[in-house]
Amino acid sequence: MQDRPTAAELLDALASFMRDRAEHARDRWERFQFLVAANSLAILRREWELEEDACVAEWSRLDRLLGPEPLPRRQQELARRLRERNEELCRRIREGAFDERGVAELEAHLLATTLDKVRIASPEAARDIEPR
Amino acid sequence: MPEETKRVVPEALARAFGRELPHGEPRLLAGGAMHDSWAVEVERDGARAELVVRVSPRGRADPEKTAREFVVLAAAHAAGVRCPRPLAHGVAASGEDFLVMTRMPGDSNPRALVTADRYAEARRRLPEQLAEDLARIHRLDPKPLAAMPGARAPAPGEDPFFALRRQTEAEYRQLALDPHPVIEWAFRWLDRTVAALPVPETEPCVVHGDFRVGNILYDEGGLTAILDWEGTHIGAPEEDLAWFCTRVWRFARPDLEAGGITSRDAWIEAYERASGRRVDRGRLTAWEVLQNIRWAVITMMQARAHLDGHTVSHELAAIGRRTAETELEILRLTGVVERVRHAG
Numbered sequence: 438m439q440d441r442p443t444a445a446e447l448l449d450a451l452a453s454f455m456r457d458r459a460e461h462a463r464d465r466w467e468r469f470q471f472l473v474a475a476n477s478l479a480i481l482r483r484e485w486e487l488e489e490d491a492c493v494a495e496w497s498r499l500d501r502l503l504g505p506e507p508l509p510r511r512q513q514e515l516a517r518r519l520r521e522r523n524e525e526l527c528r529r530i531r532e533g534a535f536d537e538r539g540v541a542e543l544e545a546h547l548l549a550t551t552l553d554k555v556r557i558a559s560p561e562a563a564r565d566i567e568p569r
Numbered sequence: 570m571p572e573e574t575k576r577v578v579p580e581a582l583a584r585a586f587g588r589e590l591p592h593g594e595p596r597l598l599a600g601g602a603m604h605d606s607w608a609v610e611v612e613r614d615g616a617r618a619e620l621v622v623r624v625s626p627r628g629r630a631d632p633e634k635t636a637r638e639f640v641v642l643a644a645a646h647a648a649g650v651r652c653p654r655p656l657a658h659g660v661a662a663s664g665e666d667f668l669v670m671t672r673m674p675g676d677s678n679p680r681a682l683v684t685a686d687r688y689a690e691a692r693r694r695l696p697e698q699l700a701e702d703l704a705r706i707h708r709l710d711p712k713p714l715a716a717m718p719g720a721r722a723p724a725p726g727e728d729p730f731f732a733l734r735r736q737t738e739a740e741y742r743q744l745a746l747d748p749h750p751v752i753e754w755a756f757r758w759l760d761r762t763v764a765a766l767p768v769p770e771t772e773p774c775v776v777h778g779d780f781r782v783g784n785i786l787y788d789e790g791g792l793t794a795i796l797d798w799e800g801t802h803i804g805a806p807e808e809d810l811a812w813f814c815t816r817v818w819r820f821a822r823p824d825l826e827a828g829g830i831t832s833r834d835a836w837i838e839a840y841e842r843a844s845g846r847r848v849d850r851g852r853l854t855a856w857e858v859l860q861n862i863r864w865a866v867i868t869m870m871q872a873r874a875h876l877d878g879h880t881v882s883h884e885l886a887a888i889g890r891r892t893a894e895t896e897l898e899i900l901r902l903t904g905v906v907e908r909v910r911h912a913g
Contacts, residue, residue, distance in 0.1 A: 465599070470884065477887045523748035530753040536761075541912055544905045547751050551900060554893035562816075562894035565823075566906060 444485055452478040483557045491553035492519060498546045502526065502539070571597050574605040574624035574665060581622045581667040582611060585657035595622070599677065603629055603799075608672055619672035621653065630666040632659075633719040634799055639668060640717065641775060641801045644709050650702045652795045675786030675793035682787055683822045683829035694791035696831045696839045699813075702795055704844035707806045709775040715803050722773065722803035729773050729805035730763060730856065737863050744869045746876070746889070751896040755862055758903045763855050771846065773803045780809040781818040782828040807848065810840060811856035816898045817864050817891075858902045865895040 442450065452475045459471035492515050496508055499522045506522075509515040529535065535543045555563045578595045595607035598621070606623045625631065635658050642655040653670035660666045682688050715722050723732035738756060745752075778800025786794040812818075814826045814833050822829035827836030837848050872889025874880045900906050 473884050473887050477883060477890075480887075480890055520748065523750055526750045527748045527753045530750060530757060533757075535754075536757065541908070543754070544900075545909050545912070547754060548900055548905055548909045551751055551893060551896045555897050558890040558893045562823075562897060566897075 445482055448478050448482040448485070452482070480558055483560070487553070487557055491557070492516065495519060495550050495553070496522075498549060499523075499526065502542060502546060503529070571605050573663075574626060575607060577624045577661045577663065577665045577667055578607050578609055578622045580661050581624070581657065581659070581669050582609070582620070584659050585669040586611075586613065620656070621670050621672045623668045623670070624661075625666045627664040630660065630664060632666045633717070635666050635668050637714060637717050637720055638798045638801060641709070641714055642670070642798050644713070644775075645706055645795075645798075648705045648709060650705045650795060651698070651792050652702075652798070673786050673794035673796075675788050677783075677786055677796075679782040679818075679829070680820045682782060683820045683825070687789060688787070691787050691789055691791045692830045695787065696827065696836055697843070698792040699785070699795075700836070700839035700843040702792070703777070703780065703806075703809055703840060706777055707774045707809075707844065711773060711775050711803050714775055714801065720802060728769065729803070729808065730769075730852075730859070733804065733808065733863075734759060734859055737859060737866060740870075741862070741866045744866060744873055746869055746873060749865075749892070749896065751899060752862055752865060754905075755858055755899045755903060759855055759858055762851070766849065766851050766855070769805065769849070769852065771805065774806060776802060776804040776806070776808050778802055778804070778809070780813050781815075782813075782820070782830065783818060805856075806840075806844070806846075807853050807856040808860070810837065810848065811853060811860045814857055815860050815864055817895070854902060858899055861895055861899050861902065865892050865899070868892045868895060 455471045455475035455478060459468045459475065462468035462471060489512055492512070493508065496515065496519060499519075500506065503522060503525055506518075509518050530543075552563060552566070556567075575595055575597075579589075579592065582590045582592055591612045593610040595609045598606040598608050604623050604625045606621055609620055609622060611618050611620055625635070639655045639658045642652060645652050646654045651673075653673050655668060655670045657669040658667065676682070682691065711722075714720055723729045734756075741749075741752060777795065777798060779797050780795075784795065784797040785792060786796060813828050813836065816823055816826075819825060819829035825831055826833035831839075837850070837853065841848055868888050868891045871885045872892075875882050875885040875889075897906075
């Protein structure tokens with residue numbers, strides 16, 4: 438167990454440093470670079486909070502689409518296996534496995550997975566779908 | 570690096586006018602990740618003129634592409650399109666390629682255009698002005714461009730939609746860093762949707778190839794110039810119409826589908842009035858899905874440029890995380906968001 442600050446608090450501190458540097462930047466280019474850096478830190482912050490649950494939920498939806506498999510216990514292994522299962526899903530889509538049957542379940546999965554990614558990467562892009 | 574391209578400016582001017590020309594100090598213009606654009610004042614026959622010398626660094630020089638751009642720009646300018654008049658192009662002794670053109674007035678910041686009060690009138694007039702000029706571009710004779718080395722065009726008899734769809738999928742297969750079930754599903758959706766649509770009756774035409782609010786100059790009265798013609802090729806009008814609507818180019822106004830300045834319907838109606846031809850709305854949606862897939866592939870390409878060590882940049886790396894919002898837009902356009910909401 439680490440001491441305070443937590444990872445989230447450290448990331449917040451870094452992001453506020455970047456925003457301050459953006460505000461006092463010498464030119465438009467430098468300002469933009471610091472804003473992008475602050476934004477990337479905000480992505481990490483949200484990922485640290487949300488990614489594990491999102492991966493577990495994605496796994497259980499894939500169980501329904503591809504057949505059940507035991508959930509990996511470690512996050513790293515979960516991410517590696519999710520990638521393999523998504524490759525499998527891509528292959529089945531290409532082969533037409535969802536052209537007639539299972540469309541509703543597939544589409545619900547695609548939207549849920551994409552929204553989970555967007556909630557971390559760019560939450561403002563889903564504002565029309567998830568009003569805050 | 571800009572200092573290297575700056576050295577090309579006098580040589581480019583001499584080549585454009587056939588002799589050494591008195592000129593002021595070149596100033597680097599904002600924007601342009603691929604080239605450096607230098608504004609320069611010249612004196613010619615007793616009169617002063619503002620020119621732009623655009624220089625592509627040696628590693629990015631593509632003289633055939635610049636030659637195509639020159640030919641299309643000259644034809645567009647002659648047809649009355651608001652755009653710079655090209656004066657010369659060529660390859661410098663040190664290997665950079667250059668394009669000399671007249672400098673057009675106006676601002677280029679798209680965010681200010683879609684948000685600032687002082688540009689309200691410009692926003693009101695732009696859809697019509699852009700539609701007029703886009704219709705002029707699409708009416709240009711495609712033969713001179715099609716005959717040039719390296720010109721991208723659909724195979725004889727091939728629907729330009731399928732030409733771009735094929736190219737986009739090939740790039741996706743080559744560049745994707747992760748599996749993307751949304752994009753696989755979108756390709757399935759595209760093929761089935763377009764197969765059910767009437768075959769287009771129009772002949773392939775000259776397209777701008779990167780038609781969006783970030784590539785224009787404007788003032789309070791609206792459009793002053795259409796810039797960045799390097800993607801010009803032979804395609805279909807819907808390619809430019811749909812690219813103008815992609816969500817990434819709406820800046821602070823995602824609610825106004827056409828470039829953040831007007832609705833998709835008003836934009837297409839303005840184009841139909843200007844061109845005199847009807848745009849099939851179903852086909853346009855298919856093009857918009859395809860253009861969003863293209864943008865998703867570009868985000869992957871940018872992330873890869875960093876991850877491969879080609880161009881180390883945290884900015885390029887961060888663009889990789891914009892694939893997700895593009896996939897969400899694809900789910901909106903293909904009706905998935907609506908269907909899932911309805912079922913839930």
